[in-house]
Each structure stands twice: as structure tokens, then as C-alpha cells.
Amino acid sequence: MAALRVVVLSAGGRALLAPKTIPVPKANMSFATLPRNKKVALTTLGVVTAGGVGLALMLHQSVKASDLELHPPQYPWSHAGPLSSLDHASIRRGYQVYKQVCSACHSMDYLAFRNLVGVSHTEAEVKAIAEEVEVVDGPDESGEMFTRPGKLSDYFPKPYPNPEAARAANNGALPPDLSYIVNARHGGEDYVFSLLTGYCDPPAGVTVREGLYYNPYFPGQAIGMAPPIYNEVLEYDDGTPATMSQVAKDVCTFLRWAAEPEHDQRKRMGLKMLMGSAILIPLIYYMKRHRWSVLKSRKIAYRPPK
Numbered sequence: 001m002a003a004l005r006v007v008v009l010s011a012g013g014r015a016l017l018a019p020k021t022i023p024v025p026k027a028n029m030s031f032a033t034l035p036r037n038k039k040v041a042l043t044t045l046g047v048v049t050a051g052g053v054g055l056a057l058m059l060h061q062s063v064k065a066s067d068l069e070l071h072p073p074q075y076p077w078s079h080a081g082p083l084s085s086l087d088h089a090s091i092r093r094g095y096q097v098y099k100q101v102c103s104a105c106h107s108m109d110y111l112a113f114r115n116l117v118g119v120s121h122t123e124a125e126v127k128a129i130a131e132e133v134e135v136v137d138g139p140d141e142s143g144e145m146f147t148r149p150g151k152l153s154d155y156f157p158k159p160y161p162n163p164e165a166a167r168a169a170n171n172g173a174l175p176p177d178l179s180y181i182v183n184a185r186h187g188g189e190d191y192v193f194s195l196l197t198g199y200c201d202p203p204a205g206v207t208v209r210e211g212l213y214y215n216p217y218f219p220g221q222a223i224g225m226a227p228p229i230y231n232e233v234l235e236y237d238d239g240t241p242a243t244m245s246q247v248a249k250d251v252c253t254f255l256r257w258a259a260e261p262e263h264d265q266r267k268r269m270g271l272k273m274l275m276g277s278a279i280l281i282p283l284i285y286y287m288k289r290h291r292w293s294v295l296k297s298r299k300i301a302y303r304p305p306k
């Protein structure tokens with residue numbers, strides 16, 4: 001803008017003073033007006049900087065690609081969508097897998113039998129499951145500990161009394177508690193699925209120490225857990241064919257539920273919130289426009305003192 005026009009208006013919009021033009025020095029900052037040599041210099045600088053940044057990024061990438069872990073692929077979980085719930089039949093099968101396979105070595109300290117009620121089993125079923133477990137309780141009147149059948153309020157039994165016993169039974173490796181494992185590992189259930197199904201022979205030239213097993217998904221590739229599942233490792237109560245991938249998928253769904261029992265509730269709340277905001281946000285926007293309309297449509301004029 002080469003000149004600034006000052007017009008003073010009265011309240012009604014009439015000009016009080018004759019329009020007057022005040023000259024303003026012309027700003028000379030655009031690229032087009034630069035001399036040719038400066039244009040060339042600036043362009044070269046830009047290209048060199050962009051190239052340098054690109055090269056640095058590529059070097060950084062190649063450094064990242066050199067880490068020795070195989071990252072799990074993303075699997076299309078039925079509960080992955082923003083509004084999809086967990087597959088509860090799968091949770092039920094997954095519990096069966098945990099109970100019959102994983103619970104031999106892994107604890108789930110933060111799950112009680114009552115947590116299964118209404119999720120994967122009926123109350124009567126869970127009571128029956130809990131009663132199969134012998135729980136140490138006490139002390140009684142004589143100060144002795146005693147065992148009794150499990151109740152709904154009991155937590156899942158532990159395979160080992162303490163971590164030292166767990167290590168002693170597993171070649172020194174500690175089987176981690178599985179309650180929150182899918183939240184505790186990068187890749188969540190994708191990682192656990194890949195880990196369970198990913199055991200293979202080590203590549204040529206790689207030897208794994210006695211008592212360890214080669215698994216490309218495990219950081220370091222040598223894991224202390226023997227392959228826990230294979231085709232027909234168990235027989236499902238509901239008759240689903242127990243292929244290796246089916247077993248892994250079901251136990252992962254169960255572990256996702258264990259780590260995030262509020263999963264379905266959270267998504268249902270999210271849907272309600274979206275529907276609520278679909279009505280509320282346009283209303284609030286309309287109200288804001290209405291409230292501000294007085295200020296926004298006001299014209300400010302300068303009246304010089306007489």
C-alpha cells in the first residue's frame with residue numbers, strides 16, 4: 001500500500017473531513033524486486049538448506065532401520081475401530097487359553113473372578129470356576145491358616161509363590177504378570193500375537209543359548225519362554241477349531257480386555273459424546289455469533305475535538 005487514506009466519519013457515516021492522502025514510503029521487501037545476483041544467492045541457499053535437512057533426515061532414518069527388532073504388523077482386530085466393542089465370545093475362549101496354558105507360568109494379579117461375571121461368563125459359571133481353586137485363608141480362631149474353595153471375590157491364583165521361585169522354574173527368566181501386558185509393550189496385542197506365533201528357526205550363523213528360543217519379535221531375539229501354543233494345544237468348549245492363530249487371537253483379545261476392562265464403556269461414552277456435541281456445538285456457535293453480533297458489526301469512528 002503506497003498511501004494511507006484517513007477518513008473520519010460521523011456516527012451516521014458522513015465524512016467530517018475531506019479525504020486526505022498521506023504519503024507512506026514504499027516497502028521494498030518482495031523477492032521479485034531483488035537484484036539478479038541476490039536472487040541467485042538466495043535460491044542457492046534455499047536449495048542447499050533443503051538438501052541438507054533432507055540428507056540429515058535420511059541419515060537419521062537409516063540409523064533407526066539398523067535396530068535389530070522386527071516390528072509387529074498391524075492386525076485387523078475386530079475391536080480396533082473407534083466404535084467397535086470387544087468380541088466377548090473371543091474373551092471367553094481367551095480366558096480358557098489363559099487358564100489352560102499361560103497360567104502355568106504367568107500370574108494375573110489384578111484380575112478377580114468377579115471381573116469375569118457378565119463379561120465372558122455368567123455368575124453361576126464363575127462361581128463354579130472359582131470353587132475349583134483352593135485358597136489359603138485365615139487365620140482361624142486357633143491362629144492356623146486354612147484352605148477353602150475360592151469365591152467370586154478371590155483374585156486369580158498365582159503359579160509361583162514369589163518371583164524367585166518363578167525364575168528358578170524358568171531358567172532364570174521371569175514370566176511377567178499378564179494383567180496389563182498389552183499396555184506394557186509397544187504394539188500391544190499386535191506384539192503379543194506376533195510373539196506367540198512368531199517362533200522360528202534362527203537364521204544361518206545365529207546360535208541361541210541353551211534354554212532360550214529364537215523369536216524375531218522379542219527384543220534381542222532370544223526369549224526364555226518356550227513356544228507356548230501350537231495347533232490343537234487345547235480343545236475349545238464352544239467347538240471353535242483351535243488353530244495356533246485362533247488361540248493367539250483369542251488370548252490377545254482376553255489380554256486386551258484384562259488391561260482395559262472399560263474398553264466397551266469408553267467407546268459407548270464416546271459415541272454418546274459425539275452425538276451430544278453434534279447438537280450442542282452448532283447451538284453454541286449460533287449463540288456466540290448472536291452475543292457478539294453487537295460488537296462485531298460496530299463501526300468505530302474518530303470525531304476530532306471541535
Ligand code: HEC
Nearest residue numbers: 101102104105170173174175176181192223224225228251
Ligand atoms: C512354560 C512357562 C510359560 C508359559 C506356559 C507361557 N509363558 Fe509367557 N513367558 C514365560 C517366560 C519365562 C517369559 C520371560 C521370557 C524372557 O524374559 O526371556 C515369558 C514372557 C512372556 C511375555 C512377555 C514378552 C516380553 O516382551 O517381555 C508375554 C507377552 C507372554 N510371555 C505371553 C504368554 C502367553 C499369552 C502365554 C499363554 C498362551 C504364555 N506366555 C505362556 C514363560 C511362559
